[in-house]
Amino acid sequence: MNARYDLVVMGTSTGGLHALTRLLSALPASFPLPIAIVQHRSRDSDERLSLLLRGASLIPVRDAEDKEPLCSPGVYLSPPDYHLLVELDCMALSTEEPVAYSRPSIDVLFESAAYSHGSAVIGVLLTGANQDGTRGLRAIKQRGGYVIVQNPDSAESPFMPKHALKSLLPDRVLNLEQIADELITRANETRLA
Amino acid sequence: MAASNHPGDVDSASEDGARRSFTTASTELERLEMDLLLLAIYRHHGFDFRSYAPASLHRRIRRHLEIARVTTISGLIELILHEPSALQRLLHDLSVNVTAMFRDPTFFAEFRSSVVPLLRTYPTVRIWHAGCSTGEEVYAMSILLEEEGLYDRCRIYATDMDSTVLEHARQGIFPVSRMKEYTSNYFLGGGKRSLSDYFTAKYDGALFAPRLAKNVLFTQHNLAMDRGFSEFNVIVCRNVLIYFDRTLKDHALGLFSESLSTLGVLCLGRKESLRFTAFEDQFSALSARERIYRRNK
Numbered sequence: 349m350n351a352r353y354d355l356v357v358m359g360t361s362t363g364g365l366h367a368l369t370r371l372l373s374a375l376p377a378s379f380p381l382p383i384a385i386v387q388h389r390s391r392d393s394d395e396r397l398s399l400l401l402r403g404a405s406l407i408p409v410r411d412a413e414d415k416e417p418l419c420s421p422g423v424y425l426s427p428p429d430y431h432l433l434v435e436l437d438c439m440a441l442s443t444e445e446p447v448a449y450s451r452p453s454i455d456v457l458f459e460s461a462a463y464s465h466g467s468a469v470i471g472v473l474l475t476g477a478n479q480d481g482t483r484g485l486r487a488i489k490q491r492g493g494y495v496i497v498q499n500p501d502s503a504e505s506p507f508m509p510k511h512a513l514k515s516l517l518p519d520r521v522l523n524l525e526q527i528a529d530e531l532i533t534r535a536n537e538t539r540l541a
Numbered sequence: 542m543a544a545s546n547h548p549g550d551v552d553s554a555s556e557d558g559a560r561r562s563f564t565t566a567s568t569e570l571e572r573l574e575m576d577l578l579l580l581a582i583y584r585h586h587g588f589d590f591r592s593y594a595p596a597s598l599h600r601r602i603r604r605h606l607e608i609a610r611v612t613t614i615s616g617l618i619e620l621i622l623h624e625p626s627a628l629q630r631l632l633h634d635l636s637v638n639v640t641a642m643f644r645d646p647t648f649f650a651e652f653r654s655s656v657v658p659l660l661r662t663y664p665t666v667r668i669w670h671a672g673c674s675t676g677e678e679v680y681a682m683s684i685l686l687e688e689e690g691l692y693d694r695c696r697i698y699a700t701d702m703d704s705t706v707l708e709h710a711r712q713g714i715f716p717v718s719r720m721k722e723y724t725s726n727y728f729l730g731g732g733k734r735s736l737s738d739y740f741t742a743k744y745d746g747a748l749f750a751p752r753l754a755k756n757v758l759f760t761q762h763n764l765a766m767d768r769g770f771s772e773f774n775v776i777v778c779r780n781v782l783i784y785f786d787r788t789l790k791d792h793a794l795g796l797f798s799e800s801l802s803t804l805g806v807l808c809l810g811r812k813e814s815l816r817f818t819a820f821e822d823q824f825s826a827l828s829a830r831e832r833i834y835r836r837n838k
Contacts, residue, residue, distance in 0.1 A: 413812050413813075413814055413816070414782070414783045414810075414812050414813050414814075415783075415787055415790065415818075416817065417817065427811075427812050429644075430812060431597075433594075433596040433600075435594060435595060435596050435786075436595075438787075440594050440597060440783065441783045441812050442597045442783060442784070443637065443639050443640075443644075443810075444600075444601075444637055444639055445639055456600065459600065459603075460596035460597070460599075463568070463595075463599050463600075464595070464596055466568045491567075491568055
């Protein structure tokens with residue numbers, strides 16, 4: 349059986365820790381797709397973010413290493429002060445300039461996923477207080493991927509999802525607690541022959 | 542508000558399918574254009590980017606398209622084949638020249654505590670700083686070695702593939718605006734004096750003391766294409782291999798392995814490792830956390 353999607357990418361900023369904790373804890377340990385996440389964090393942030401998410405998630409969570417193979421189930425977090433990108437079969441990091449003051453940048457992750465995985469990407473944009481992610485979601489959409497935006501009304505910080513909704517039509521706009529179910533449904537979808 | 546289904550949902554299955562196959566074809570087309578561009582650069586100029594990590598390389602090319610005001614990669618190919626200055630600008634944008642002094646301060650602290658004692662046992666120390674860009678990290682290392690009383694016995698080869706950044710590195714002038722960040726990094730990295738002892742500020746530039754470059758030879762070397770050129774006690778190559786694909790990374794690690802003396806030290810970037818490579822067994826970690834390795838006997 350050929351799965352329709354092979355990768356989930358997520359981006360979040362302000363309010364992200366809480367949102368990610370809830371979202372990841374609602375996914376089963378056997379979730380079949382690798383999940384790459386950019387959560388904005390400061391240059392000198394420590395491992396607390398991955399520790400907290402590791403505590404909440406049934407899926408193994410780690411700070412991504414360069415060239416680490418994409419495995420599922422697996423959650424890959426952007427380490428502080430690096431951009432996180434995905435190649436066809438592995439994670440990649442970059443120390444290039446911050447994009448819109450952010451390194452890691454959500455746009456960088458999403459655009460790389462769109463380029464490497466084309467229409468097999470599911471992009472999820474969650475709570476946040478800046479404009480990061482919109483451009484990246486557009487790239488995913490353009491290449492035929494699936495786009496979910498958190499309902500701004502359910503977001504701790506609605507600015508980021510709202511900003512995205514102003515310039516693109518996502519496939520779904522969902523409350524936080526509905527996103528996990530949607531991901532499970534999409535992950536089990538098969539490719540039409 | 543209940544979550545709404547967006548108009549995007551109402552596309553009929555066939556329309557949706559047609560849209561998806563179209564975008565897949567355009568992705569394939571863009572990959573073809575990327576391959577042709579990299580081949581054009583290689584055949585026309587000799588620089589080989591074909592084994593660079595595709596995702597970030599593609600990003601730099603897209604960004605360059607915007608700057609060069611060209612809409613397609615094919616358009617860029619025409620431009621660089623017929624306009625030498627356009628090729629130079631592209632080459633400059635394709636190499637990543639973002640660097641900092643004492644980036645990851647804990648690496649420098651660890652270098653002081655676990656590598657410096659080893660280096661004290663050698664009468665002369667040869668260091669290769671590969672992919673040094675504009676040189677910030679080379680000056681940082683010179684400062685560290687001077688403070689540890691080792692600088693006079695060190696010979697540092699600092700290399701990059703891009704001759705313009707090396708020219709910049711030789712001058713040792715860095716933006717004054719970064720000095721606050723570097724000062725804080727310097728202290729966290731175990732700095733023993735004050736960073737301002739090492740530079741003179743003039744306008745918006747901080748000119749670092751020329752003695753910090755006295756034992757440094759800045760010279761052009763391309764990890765993708767050139768061979769090793771000497772034997773070293775230490776090789777520093779931080780946040781360079783992340784821009785290579787697995788094959789080229791292995792190639793560069795092979796070069797480092799050949800160029801290191803027995804028990805020589807290899808320093809990689811904080812999120813780079815020898816895991817997932819063929820060289821895992823040839824090295825042992827001096828500090829797994831800071832990615833400092835030692836070549837086995």
